[in-house]
Amino acid sequence: MKRLLSILLCFVSLSVFANEPAGEGAKAEGFNPGEMILHHIGDSHEWHWLATDNGNFTTYLPIIAYRPGKGLSVFSSKHISNGESEGPAKEYDGLKLDHEKLVSTDGSKVYDFSITKNIAALIGSAVLMLVIFTAVASGYRKNHGRAPKGIQSFFEPIIVFIRDEVAKKNIGPKYERYMPYLLTVFFFIWFNNLLGLTPGAANLSGNIAVTMVLAVLTLIITLASSNKYYWAHIFATPGVPKPLLPIMIIVEVIGIFTKPFSLMIRLFANITAGHIVVLSFISLVFIFKSWAVAPVTLAFGLFINVLELLVALLQAFIFTLLTSMYIGGAVEEHHDADLQIGYNEDGTAPHAAH
Amino acid sequence: MPAFLSPELGLIFWQLVIFLLVLFLLAKFAWKPILLALKEREDSIEGALRMADQAKLEMQQLKAGNEKLLTDARLERDRMMQEATQMANQHREAEKARATAEANTIIQQAREAIQQEKNAALAEVKNTAAKLSLDIAERILRRELADPAAQTQLVDSYLKDVKLN
Numbered sequence: 001m002k003r004l005l006s007i008l009l010c011f012v013s014l015s016v017f018a019n020e021p022a023g024e025g026a027k028a029e030g031f032n033p034g035e036m037i038l039h040h041i042g043d044s045h046e047w048h049w050l051a052t053d054n055g056n057f058t059t060y061l062p063i064i065a066y067r068p069g070k071g072l073s074v075f076s077s078k079h080i081s082n083g084e085s086e087g088p089a090k091e092y093d094g095l096k097l098d099h100e101k102l103v104s105t106d107g108s109k110v111y112d113f114s115i116t117k118n119i120a121a122l123i124g125s126a127v128l129m130l131v132i133f134t135a136v137a138s139g140y141r142k143n144h145g146r147a148p149k150g151i152q153s154f155f156e157p158i159i160v161f162i163r164d165e166v167a168k169k170n171i172g173p174k175y176e177r178y179m180p181y182l183l184t185v186f187f188f189i190w191f192n193n194l195l196g197l198t199p200g201a202a203n204l205s206g207n208i209a210v211t212m213v214l215a216v217l218t219l220i221i222t223l224a225s226s227n228k229y230y231w232a233h234i235f236a237t238p239g240v241p242k243p244l245l246p247i248m249i250i251v252e253v254i255g256i257f258t259k260p261f262s263l264m265i266r267l268f269a270n271i272t273a274g275h276i277v278v279l280s281f282i283s284l285v286f287i288f289k290s291w292a293v294a295p296v297t298l299a300f301g302l303f304i305n306v307l308e309l310l311v312a313l314l315q316a317f318i319f320t321l322l323t324s325m326y327i328g329g330a331v332e333e334h335h336d337a338d339l340q341i342g343y344n345e346d347g348t349a350p351h352a353a354h
Numbered sequence: 355m356p357a358f359l360s361p362e363l364g365l366i367f368w369q370l371v372i373f374l375l376v377l378f379l380l381a382k383f384a385w386k387p388i389l390l391a392l393k394e395r396e397d398s399i400e401g402a403l404r405m406a407d408q409a410k411l412e413m414q415q416l417k418a419g420n421e422k423l424l425t426d427a428r429l430e431r432d433r434m435m436q437e438a439t440q441m442a443n444q445h446r447e448a449e450k451a452r453a454t455a456e457a458n459t460i461i462q463q464a465r466e467a468i469q470q471e472k473n474a475a476l477a478e479v480k481n482t483a484a485k486l487s488l489d490i491a492e493r494i495l496r497r498e499l500a501d502p503a504a505q506t507q508l509v510d511s512y513l514k515d516v517k518l519n
Contacts, residue, residue, distance in 0.1 A: 042358050043365065064364075099357065112364045119368045126376045133384035140391035145398055159388060179389055180381035188373065209361035213369040272358065 033283035041203045041275050043118045044100050045077040049200050061120055065095055065102055066111040077114070118210070121202035125192050133187070162186055166321050170328040174225075178327055181221060185214060186320040193271060193312030197305065205315075206271030208264065215264035218323045219257070226330035259326055263319060270315050274308040486516065 047059040060078040079092035089096040094105050102112040132151065139152030148156045167175040167182055192205040204210055234252040281301040284293050490512055
């Protein structure tokens with residue numbers, strides 16, 4: 001952050017330095033860019049659209065809390081939300097918000113199933129996906145056997161690309177079973193990445209819980225479709241001397257989990273980092289309190305935003321590609337292809353040691 | 355650990371439920387019909403292309419067949435024409451030879467007939483001349499003894515008679 005800011009300062013005209021005492025002045029006013037950014041990329045119990053001089057435009061979302069012993073309590077977050085104002089946290093039904101975390105006033109355990117901003121965005125994107133893709137599907141019913149039309153012709157090349165370039169190439173002949181998951185995951189990530197870039201929207205695909213669920217689903221599908229060659233490769237890696245096998249088994253077993261873990265971190269980090277960079281450029285205006293930085297903010301903000309549009313698609317593609325590669329590794333029939341260098345004289349493959 | 359690095363239970367729960375619901379609904383109502391329709395269309399396009407190729411091949415074969423037929427017909431015609439010409443020539447030659455032979459025969463026969471007629475006529479002339487000579491000689495001899503003037507008159511009259519004959 002500091003390096004980034006110092007680089008940016010080089011682009012700001014000297015007159016800005018002369019007029020404004022830079023960073024320190026902003027801090028005195030109480031603007032904390034770090035806090036603001038973390039607040040924006042995090043989840044919250046109300047949907048704060050925008051703030052004007054006359055007030056805040058906020059949608060209060062339902063709180064659903066489960067406490068062992070006390071049971072389920074459902075109410076609007078209006079009762080416990082402080083909004084933008086500071087002060088002691090409001091309490092309702094023995095619950096209060098501590099930095100957007102729902103806690104009970106008596107310190108007992110609370111399971112928070114609230115429809116938070118992220119979950120509201122999740123429902124919204126789910127509905128959007130259902131509407132769009134049932135419309136695409138109805139296009140196929142209407143133009144049966146003919147060229148695609150309208151929204152159908154926009155999504156068809158993408159679907160065909162996922163099928164031919166991602167699924168068929170990496171999974172092989174058994175790709176058809178995995179197509180629904182791959183397509184859903186691709187469009188879910190892409191849609192939510194794009195929705196996350198709209199002002200006022202939630203940072204859903206940059207949330208580690210969301211990417212964790214997707215990565216775990218990939219792990220479950222990989223393990224559920226694995227065959228004996230996959231496990232043979234893990235517990236008796238071909239070409240490894242016997243004394244080394246114990247180490248290799250540990251490494252390979254860890255590898256099962258690092259693959260989905262990398263999926264989780266990659267998507268989360270990419271999307272969250274993009275949001276942080278965009279928000280940092282926007283924060284510059286508030287830090288310097290000068291219109292002079294607006295061109296810099298605008299130029300860099302726009303650049304990063306356009307870059308993020310690319311990243312949105314790229315990350316969806318990478319997640320889908322890697323998922324199909326992991327599935328492909330689990331369903332592959334001849335996992336010992338690297339050992340089949342020579343063939344016996346009668347044309348049969350030599351018996352690989354496994 | 356910062357808040358944004360720790361996954362929230364509520365979000366995990368809802369994400370799992372909603373994502374699986376979306377996956378199920380899309381798989382049933384969107385992906386299945388879309389992928390099926392895409393496959394059907396690709397199959398039909400491939401089938402149409404294959405059929406077009408086949409038709410093209412058939413057309414080529416047909417064209418080649420036609421050309422062969424045409425060449426064959428042309429060859430046949432040439433052969434027939436040649437044969438006909440040859441036959442006509444032969445016929446004409448034969449006819450000519452036959453006609454020549456016949457003409458020769460006729461000429462030969464005519465010649466022979468003329469020869470015969472000539473011989474016959476010569477023989478008759480000879481006979482008539484001999485007879486006449488004999489007649490004249492006889493009459494002369496008969497009259498000579500009477501009157502020489504009358505003899506000459508008689509020869510003249512006889513000669514007149516011969517002329518009239």
